[in-house]
Amino acid sequence: xxxxxxxxxxxxxxxxxxxxxxxxxxxxxxxxxxxxxxxxxxxxxxxxxxxxxxxxxxxxxxxxxxxxxxxxxxxxxxxxxxxxxxxxxxxxxxxxxxxxxxxxxxxxxxxxxxxxxxxxxxxxxxxxxxxxxxxxxxxxxxxxxxxxxxxxxxxxxxxxxxxxxxxxxxxxxxxxxxxxxxxxxxxxxxxxxxxxxxxxxxxxxxxxxxxxxxxxxxxxxxxxxxxxxxxxxxxxxxxxxxxxxxxxxxxxxxxxxxxxxxxxxxxxxxxxxxxxxxxxxxxxxxxxxxxxxxxxxxxxxxxxxxxxxxxxxxxxxxxxxxxxxxxxxxxxxxxxxxxxxxxxxxxxxxxxxxxxxxxxxxxxxxxxxxxxxx
Amino acid sequence: xxxxxxxxxxxxxxxxxxxxxxxxxxxxxxxxxxxxxxxxxxxxxxxxxxxxxxxxxxxxxxxxxxxxxxxxxxxxxxxxxxxxxxxxxxxxxxxxxxxxxxxxxxxxxxxxxxxxxxxxxxxxxxxxxxxxxxxxxxxxxxxxxxxxxxxxxxxxxxxxxxxxxxxxxxxxxxxxxxxxxxxxxxxxxxxxxxxxxxxxxxxxxxxxxxxxxxxxxxxxxxxxxxxxxxxxxxxxxxxxxxxxxxxxxxxxxxxxxxx
Numbered sequence: 001x002x003x004x005x006x007x008x009x010x011x012x013x014x015x016x017x018x019x020x021x022x023x024x025x026x027x028x029x030x031x032x033x034x035x036x037x038x039x040x041x042x043x044x045x046x047x048x049x050x051x052x053x054x055x056x057x058x059x060x061x062x063x064x065x066x067x068x069x070x071x072x073x074x075x076x077x078x079x080x081x082x083x084x085x086x087x088x089x090x091x092x093x094x095x096x097x098x099x100x101x102x103x104x105x106x107x108x109x110x111x112x113x114x115x116x117x118x119x120x121x122x123x124x125x126x127x128x129x130x131x132x133x134x135x136x137x138x139x140x141x142x143x144x145x146x147x148x149x150x151x152x153x154x155x156x157x158x159x160x161x162x163x164x165x166x167x168x169x170x171x172x173x174x175x176x177x178x179x180x181x182x183x184x185x186x187x188x189x190x191x192x193x194x195x196x197x198x199x200x201x202x203x204x205x206x207x208x209x210x211x212x213x214x215x216x217x218x219x220x221x222x223x224x225x226x227x228x229x230x231x232x233x234x235x236x237x238x239x240x241x242x243x244x245x246x247x248x249x250x251x252x253x254x255x256x257x258x259x260x261x262x263x264x265x266x267x268x269x270x271x272x273x274x275x276x277x278x279x280x281x282x283x284x285x286x287x288x289x290x291x292x293x294x295x296x297x298x299x300x301x302x303x304x305x306x307x308x309x310x311x312x313x314x315x316x317x318x319x320x321x322x323x324x325x326x327x328x329x330x331x332x333x334x335x336x337x338x339x340x341x342x343x344x345x346x347x348x349x350x351x352x353x354x355x356x357x358x359x360x361x362x363x364x365x366x367x368x369x370x371x372x373x374x
Numbered sequence: 375x376x377x378x379x380x381x382x383x384x385x386x387x388x389x390x391x392x393x394x395x396x397x398x399x400x401x402x403x404x405x406x407x408x409x410x411x412x413x414x415x416x417x418x419x420x421x422x423x424x425x426x427x428x429x430x431x432x433x434x435x436x437x438x439x440x441x442x443x444x445x446x447x448x449x450x451x452x453x454x455x456x457x458x459x460x461x462x463x464x465x466x467x468x469x470x471x472x473x474x475x476x477x478x479x480x481x482x483x484x485x486x487x488x489x490x491x492x493x494x495x496x497x498x499x500x501x502x503x504x505x506x507x508x509x510x511x512x513x514x515x516x517x518x519x520x521x522x523x524x525x526x527x528x529x530x531x532x533x534x535x536x537x538x539x540x541x542x543x544x545x546x547x548x549x550x551x552x553x554x555x556x557x558x559x560x561x562x563x564x565x566x567x568x569x570x571x572x573x574x575x576x577x578x579x580x581x582x583x584x585x586x587x588x589x590x591x592x593x594x595x596x597x598x599x600x601x602x603x604x605x606x607x608x609x610x611x612x613x614x615x616x617x618x619x620x621x622x623x624x625x626x627x628x629x630x631x632x633x
Contacts, residue, residue, distance in 0.1 A: 025533055026483075027452065027533075033485040033487075037487070037490075061498075061533065062494060065494055065497065069490070091501075094500075335514060336468065337469055337513065338467075338469050339468070339469035
């Protein structure tokens with residue numbers, strides 16, 4: 001492939017002539033585009049110059065567009081050309097330059113628009129979320145009247161995926177957190193000689209607070225993101241529309257099983273994770289403070305009133321439903337493109353975790369008089 | 375000049391199943407070749423092998439006389455820039471708008487300035503008969519016919535010499551499909567493209583193809599103009615070309631040509 005060449009010479013009558021030759025096509029032009037464009041621009045202003053393009057071997061629309069721009073969007077006065085090249089220039093000239101402004105121009109009050117858009121999008125989220133919850137309540141009433149419409153199969157599948165499958169990871173994290181918490185507390189308690197209070201600290205801390213929040217964060221990251229992505233892809237591939245066409249309610253068939261499954265699975269996971277975390281703490285306490293397993297297990301019910309367990313289970317149910325609701329809400333908002341899928345999945349996980357922590361604070365205030373050891 | 379595509383002794387195996395055995399095909403420059411064949415006969419597989427998305431089990435494919443795979447990354451990349459592919463479902467980047475989709479391959483060169491890219495994109499849009507305002511739409515907002523046009527504009531962005539089309543008219547209504555075929559033929563003539571298309575649609579085939587390659591029994595069963603092919607006596611070809619529907623499509627072509 002011969003590269004594009006520009007040569008300047010003077011013909012017999014003393015007129016200056018610019019000769020273009022070689023391949024004026026994209027693949028040949030691209031490596032030396034900057035140099036050629038500058039050279040053409042340098043000659044562009046010269047009105048007395050004759051252009052000879054008849055030696056060009058191949059010309060495509062990129063090469064033609066380059067010349068066209070150098071000529072100031074019209075054919076030069078003195079041009080030596082060939083018929084086959086002329087058609088290419090014709091194709092380009094057919095399209096007059098209308099400076100199609102890009103997407104909307106920037107307004108000086110951009111920040112007002114941004115703030116307003118944020119407020120509106122927050123409002124829209126709140127409205128959609130309320131509508132989703134309302135729809136679920138209606139579905140629930142419908143199920144109570146006609147129990148055979150309950151999507152048992154989907155619920156059970158979700159229960160397995162987000163409950164049973166989550167057991168190993170929650171156990172591992174719970175056990176390690178139990179050990180770390182117990183080890184750090186033991187170091188402090190030893191200096192005061194208050195060794196036996198390790199049971200109080202671990203019992204109250206893990207059962208009432210840490211267990212439910214830890215599980216909620218893990219499940220939001222694990223199952224919440226999966227739910228959003230699943231619904232999102234179903235939206236992209238129009239599966240949700242297909243369901244609607246067959247008269248199947250998407251909230252009943254897709255959202256309700258997820259909410260129901262997490263509402264059941266989460267309290268159980270909380271129970272499981274808290275137990276494992278306590279075992280971790282117990283092991284660490286035995287090694288660090290020489291507190292026997294028997295003593296630990298014997299003391300635990302005495303220092304942690306059973307009400308704490310009920311609070312933990314209530315938190316589990318609430319958090320589970322919240323994670324599933326938020327995940328479904330964002331999943332159903334996915335628009336059919338990859339960018340929207342990824343941003344909604346991120347938003348789903350971040351929102352779930354934030355809401356869980358907010359609601360946990362509400363729980364802490366609402367139950368401040370319940371379950372405290374006297 | 376070496377042919378645009380040369381397939382020599384190509385064999386492809388999926389598991390225990392041989393899709394192609396000792397297949398030979400040569401696509402001349404400037405022709406429009408249609409690949410037809412029954413479902414599962416390996417048309418799309420062959421197309422994907424031609425552009426290097428799939429490796430053949432045996433045999434070799436040469437584009438413009440050069441092998442597709444030889445380990446020289448720079449040369450392979452330059453070779454890839456000499457052809458454009460129109461995927462069956464467009465394969466537009468859904469996170470980009472139409473403008474960015476078409477500009478993408480040009481921007482990848484990293485030498486052209488934004489102003490030139492803007493003009494080239496608008497030129498390509500005009501070539502596929504779309505309006506400048508369509509440039510700011512997202513792929514999700516386009517109709518099926520527009521998706522194909524934008525995908526065609528993107529395939530043409532790099533000024534390819536060879537254009538490969540996978541089911542160019544599948545999913546378009548007859549009216550749209552006819553105007554899309556007209557567009558492809560017009561662009562093919564204007565730009566001097568070599569076109570290879572895979573199609574099921576006889577109207578498309580009759581309107582576009584200068585030669586037809588019939589893929590069956592793991593090889594190229596017949597190769598020639600539509601009229602040559604119809605003379606071949608083989609059950610598949612009889613079924614494909616000689617039912618009423620096919621006759622009607624081919625009749626239309628003849629009538630269309632003699633007003």
